[in-house]
Amino acid sequence: MTISTTGAGPTGRAGVAVQLLDLHRSYGAVHALDGLTLELAPGELVALLGPSGCGKTTALRALAGLDDPDTGRIVVDGRDLTNVSANHRDMGMVFQAYSLFPNMTARDNVAYGLRLRGVDTQSRRRRADEMLELVGLSAQGGRYPYQLSGGQQQRIALARALAIQPKVLLLDEPLSALDAKVRRNLREEIRRIQIAIGTTTLFVTHDQEEALALGDRVGVMAAGRLEQIAPPAELYDRPATAFVAEFVGLTNRLEGTVSDGTIELVGQRIPLLAGSAGPGRVTALVRPESVRLAPEAGATSHVIAVSFLGSLCRVQVALPDGALVVAQTSAAEGTAMSPGTAVRVTIDPSPIFATPA
Amino acid sequence: MTTRGQRRLSVTRWAIVIVVGGYLLLPLIAMAEFSTRGDFGSRSLDSWIAITEDPNLVEAIITTLAIAALTAVGMLVLLVPTITWTYLRAPRLKRPVEFLCLLPIAIPAIVLVVGIVPIYSILTRATRGNPLVLVFIDIILVLPYAHRAIDAGLRSIDVATLAEAARSLGAGWPRVMFQIIAPNLRGAILAAAVISIALVLGEFTISSLLNYDTLQVVINLLGKRDAFVAVAVSLAALIFAFVLIFGIALVAGGGRRRTKETIEEAVVS
Numbered sequence: 001m002t003i004s005t006t007g008a009g010p011t012g013r014a015g016v017a018v019q020l021l022d023l024h025r026s027y028g029a030v031h032a033l034d035g036l037t038l039e040l041a042p043g044e045l046v047a048l049l050g051p052s053g054c055g056k057t058t059a060l061r062a063l064a065g066l067d068d069p070d071t072g073r074i075v076v077d078g079r080d081l082t083n084v085s086a087n088h089r090d091m092g093m094v095f096q097a098y099s100l101f102p103n104m105t106a107r108d109n110v111a112y113g114l115r116l117r118g119v120d121t122q123s124r125r126r127r128a129d130e131m132l133e134l135v136g137l138s139a140q141g142g143r144y145p146y147q148l149s150g151g152q153q154q155r156i157a158l159a160r161a162l163a164i165q166p167k168v169l170l171l172d173e174p175l176s177a178l179d180a181k182v183r184r185n186l187r188e189e190i191r192r193i194q195i196a197i198g199t200t201t202l203f204v205t206h207d208q209e210e211a212l213a214l215g216d217r218v219g220v221m222a223a224g225r226l227e228q229i230a231p232p233a234e235l236y237d238r239p240a241t242a243f244v245a246e247f248v249g250l251t252n253r254l255e256g257t258v259s260d261g262t263i264e265l266v267g268q269r270i271p272l273l274a275g276s277a278g279p280g281r282v283t284a285l286v287r288p289e290s291v292r293l294a295p296e297a298g299a300t301s302h303v304i305a306v307s308f309l310g311s312l313c314r315v316q317v318a319l320p321d322g323a324l325v326v327a328q329t330s331a332a333e334g335t336a337m338s339p340g341t342a343v344r345v346t347i348d349p350s351p352i353f354a355t356p357a
Numbered sequence: 358m359t360t361r362g363q364r365r366l367s368v369t370r371w372a373i374v375i376v377v378g379g380y381l382l383l384p385l386i387a388m389a390e391f392s393t394r395g396d397f398g399s400r401s402l403d404s405w406i407a408i409t410e411d412p413n414l415v416e417a418i419i420t421t422l423a424i425a426a427l428t429a430v431g432m433l434v435l436l437v438p439t440i441t442w443t444y445l446r447a448p449r450l451k452r453p454v455e456f457l458c459l460l461p462i463a464i465p466a467i468v469l470v471v472g473i474v475p476i477y478s479i480l481t482r483a484t485r486g487n488p489l490v491l492v493f494i495d496i497i498l499v500l501p502y503a504h505r506a507i508d509a510g511l512r513s514i515d516v517a518t519l520a521e522a523a524r525s526l527g528a529g530w531p532r533v534m535f536q537i538i539a540p541n542l543r544g545a546i547l548a549a550a551v552i553s554i555a556l557v558l559g560e561f562t563i564s565s566l567l568n569y570d571t572l573q574v575v576i577n578l579l580g581k582r583d584a585f586v587a588v589a590v591s592l593a594a595l596i597f598a599f600v601l602i603f604g605i606a607l608v609a610g611g612g613r614r615r616t617k618e619t620i621e622e623a624v625v626s
Contacts, residue, residue, distance in 0.1 A: 066521050086524040097515050099522040103540040113526035157522075164526060 015043030015200040016077035016167050018063070023072035025058055025224075032058040033069060034224030040168075045194050045201040046229070047215030049208055051247070055224040056204045057172060063202060064170050065089045076167055092161030092199075096173040098153045100145040106156045107132065107141035113164035131159035134193060151182035158190065162197065169194070169201040175210060187214060208248050212236065220244045238273055242355040245285040252286040252325045255357055263354055266319065266345050276354040283357050288314060290348040291327035299342040306334050317343060385592065392589035404585035405593075414575055414590065420488050421572035425557035428495040429550040432503050435496065437546065440507050441538055444516050458504035461497050466562040469494070477567055488569040498563070499556050503549040510545020547608065555598045 018040040025033040032055045040046050048056040061067035063074055065086030074082045081089055092113075100109050107128045114124035132138045135155040145153055154174050161169060171190070175183045191214050194201050205211050211218045212232040219229035220243070228240040239245035254265055258278025262269040265284055272278065293303075293315060300320040307314040313334020315327045325345065329337075337343065395401030408414055436458075443451045461469070473494055480490045516538060523537045539546065561573035572594060580587035 064521075064525055066524065086521070087527045087529055089525075090527075091525060093522065093525040095518050095522060097518045099515070099518045101519060101523070101537055101541070102514065103537075103543075112523070116527040116532065160522075160526070170525075 015041075015198050017042050017075075018077075018168055018200055018202070019073075019075040020059060020063060021073040021075065023059065023062055023069045023074070025055075025062065025067065025069045031055075031224045033062070033072075036072070036221075036224060036226055038219060038226055038229070040200050040202060042200055043198040044216045045191070045203060045214060047203045047205060047211035047218045048221055049205060049211040049218055049248070050221035052206060054221040056206075056221050058224075059221070060170050060172055060202055060204045063168065064091055064093050090164070090166055091168045091170055092164055092166030093170040093172065094154065094157045094161050094174040096176050098145065098150065098157070098177070100148075100153050100156055100160070102145050104144075105141065106137065106143050106145070106148065106152075109145070109156055110141075110160045110163050113160065117164065127163055128159075131163045132156075134162070134196075135159045135189070149182075150178050151186055154178065154186060155189070158193070162193070162199070166199060169199045171201065171203040173205055175205070175207075183210075190214065212248075218248075220247060222247075238351070239285075239353050240275055242285065242353065245353040245355075250288050250326065250328075252288065252291065254284045254286055254323060254325060256282060256284050256354070258282050258354060263352070265347055268347055268349070270347055270349055271351040273351045273353045276352075277356040278354060281357040282354040284352055284354045286325070286347060286352055288326045288328035290350065290352070291317075291325055292346045292348065293317065293327050293329060293333070293337070293343045294346070295337060295341055296344045297342060299344045301343050301345045303337045303339055303341040303343060305339055306337055308335065317345060319345065385595065388588050388592040388595075392585055392592060394585065404583070404589040407583070407586045408590055408593065411579075411586070413570065414579065414586075417570050417572045417575035418590075420570070421558060424489060424491050424495060424571065425554040427489065427492045428499060428557050429553045431492055431496045432499055432553050433546060433550065436500070436503055436507055436549070437539065437542065438534060440504065440511060441516065441534065444511050445520055455504065455508070458500040460501075462501040467566070469497070470563055470566045474567075481567075486569075488564075488571060491564060491567070491569055491571065494563055494567075495553075495557050495560065498560065499553040502552045502556065506549035506552060507542065507545050510542040510548075513545075514541050544608070551601050551604075554601060558594050558598055 018038075020036055020038040023033045023036040024031070030053075032053075034055070036055065036059055038046070038048075038059065048059060050056045058067055062069045063076075065081070065084060065088075069082070072082070073080055076089075100106070101112065104112065107125070110131050111119075111124040111128040114127055119127070129138065129141065132141050135158055137152060137155055137159070140148060140152060140156070145156075148156065154177075157174070174190070175186055178186065187210060190203075203211070203214055205214075212235075215232060217229055218232050218235050220227045220235065222243050228235060228244045230238075230240075235244065236249055239248065245251060256263040256265045258272065258276075258280060261278075262271050263278070263282065263284050264270075265286070270284070276282070301317050304316040304318050304324065306316075308331065311331055313329050313331055315329055315334055315337055317325050317327060319325060327345070392404045393400050393402060395403070408418075439454060443454050477490065477494075480493075484490050519537050519541070520533050523533045528536065559573060560571065561577065564571040565574050565577070572590070576587050576590050576594075579590065
C-alpha cells in the first residue's frame with residue numbers, strides 16, 4: 001500500500017517525491033553504489049533492506065548529503081540536490097548511534113534545528129513541546145540525554161528530526177541498538193507517526209522483519225544495486241531474484257527437475273515464478289510455511305526435530321532421498337509430532353522460485 | 358571478603374595514602390617552613406611580602422601569566438579544530454598529527470633552542486625583545502600533553518555522528534564546532550588549558566637560553582641573591598598550579614557525579 005498524502009500532518013508539510021537516479025559511489029575498489037535508481041512517492045515509507053555492505057546506508061547518506069556520489073543525480077520535490085550541502089537539504093535524520101547532543105536537554109535538542117532557522121524562543125519551545133508530545137515524552141523535556149534510556153533517546157531523536165518539518169525523513173537503522181521489546185514498540189510508533197505526518201521516509205535496516213512490518217514498499221539491495229522493490233507481501237511471495245528469495249524469509253533448498261514451466265518436488269508438480277532457472281536440474285526455494293506435514297503410518301519421511309516457537313512450530317523433516325526440509329506448522333500440529341514420527345510431505349501449489357542447481 | 362580481610366585492605370590503603378601524601382607534601386611543607394624563617398628562630402612573612410615589592414619579580418609573574426594564558430588560547434585555537442578535523446574528515450591524518458604533536462617530547466630543549474634561535478633573533482628584533490614571543494615556542498612545547506587531553510575528549514564522544522546530526526539539522530561547520538563539539542569537549546579543553554598553563558609556569562630552559570626574564574628565570578636569579586624569596590615564589594607558583602588543577606578536577610568531577618546519579622535514575626525509571 002502506498003500512502004498518498006493529500007494534506008499536511010502535524011509537521012505542516014505534505015510528502016514530496018524523491019528520486020535517486022543512477023547513483024554510483026566507490027571506495028577504492030569497492031562499489032558501494034553501482035547504478036542505484038530508487039524512487040519514493042510523496043508520503044511513502046520505503047524500507048531499504050540488505051546485508052552489511054550492500055550499500056543501503058551509503059544510499060541514505062547520499063540522499064542526506066553526508067556522502068557524495070561519484071555520479072548520478074538526487075532529485076527531491078523536483079529540485080536537483082546532488083550538489084547541495086547537507087545543511088541545506090532540509091532533511092531530518094535519525095541515526096543508528098544515539099546522536100542527541102549531550103550538552104543540551106531533550107527539549108533543546110528538539111528545538112535545535114528551529115534555532116538554526118531563526119525561529120523565536122517562544123515558538124520553538126511550543127513546537128518542541130508538540131514534538132515531544134507526539135513521541136510521548138512530554139515529561140522528559142528537561143532531561144539530558146544521559147538521563148534517558150536508549151529507546152527514549154531515539155524517540156527524542158525522531159522528534160528532533162521531525163521538528164524542522166523536513167522534506168524527507170531518513171532513518172538509518174534507528175532501532176538496531178535497542179532491545180527486542182523496545183524495538184518492537186518503537187517500530188510501531190515510528191509507523192504511527194509517519195502515517196500521521198505523511199512525510200516521505202527512507203528507512204534503512206538489515207532486519208527483514210522490521211522492513212516488512214514498516215515499509216509501504218521494501219527495496220532489497222545487494223552489491224550496490226536494487227535487486228527488487230515491491231510491497232512487502234509481493235516481495236515475500238513473488239521474489240524476483242534468487243538473492244531476494246533467499247534473503248527475505250526462511251527458505252528450504254530442494255533439488256528438482258524442471259519441465260514445461262513446472263518443477264517436480266516430493267511427487268508433485270509445482271509452477272515456477274518468472275525468472276526461475278530451467279529446464280533440467282534446479283534448486284527450488286521453498287518457504288517453510290508452504291510445506292505441509294501429515295503424520296501417516298508407513299510414510300517415508302521422518303521428523304528429525306521440533307522447535308516450539310510459541311504460537312507456531314518449526315519441524316525439521318528428512319525426505320526419503322536424505323534431503324532435509326523445514327516446515328512451519330501451528331503449535332498444536334507441531335507439538336503432536338516428535339522425532340521419528342513418519343509424515344507425508346506436500347508443498348502448496350503456489351508458484352515458487354528456482355535457481356540453477 | 359571477611360571482616361579481617363577488609364580491615365587489612367583498609368590499612369594498606371591508608372598506608373599508601375600516607376606514604377604518597379608524605380612524599381608529595383613534605384617538600385612543600387619544607388618550602389613553607391624555609392620561606393617563613395625569621396631571625397633567631399622566629400617566623401616571618403618577609404620573604405612572601407618581598408614578592409610583591411620586587412618590581413622584576415612582579416613583572417616576571419605578570420609576563421609569565423600572560424604567556425601562559427596566550428599559550429593556552431593559541432594551543433586551543435590550533436589544536437581543537439585540527440584534531441576534530443582529523444576525526445571528521447581526514448582520519449588518515451590522525452597518526453601523522455599525533456606524531457607531529459609528540460615530537461617536542463622527543464627533542465631536547467637545547468636542540469629546539471638551537472633550531473629556533475635564527476627565527477627568534479628576528480622576532481626579538483621585530484618585537485623589541487617582548488617576552489610574549491615565547492608563546493610560539495611554548496605552544497610547541499605543550500602540544501604533546503594538550504594533544505593527549507583533547508584526543509581523549511574526542512574519543513569519549515561520537516564526534517562524527519554528532520557533527521552529522523547537527524549538519525542534517527542545518528548547522529554549518531562553524532556552528533558544529535562552537536555549538537556542538539566544543540561544549541562537549543569542555544572537560545578535555547579545560548584539562549589541556551590547565552596542563553599548558555602549568556607547563557608554561559614551570560618552563561625555565563628555553564626562556565633562559567633565549568634570555569627572556571620569565572618567572573622561573575627570575576626565581577633562579579633570585580635564588581642566587583635571596584634564597585628565601587626564591588623558595589616563597591616557587592611555592593606560590595606551585596600552589597597556583599595546584600589550585601588550577603584542583604579547580605578543573607572539581608568541575609569535571611561534579612559532571613561525572615551528576616552523570617552517574619542520573620544514569621541510575623534513568624535505569625530505575
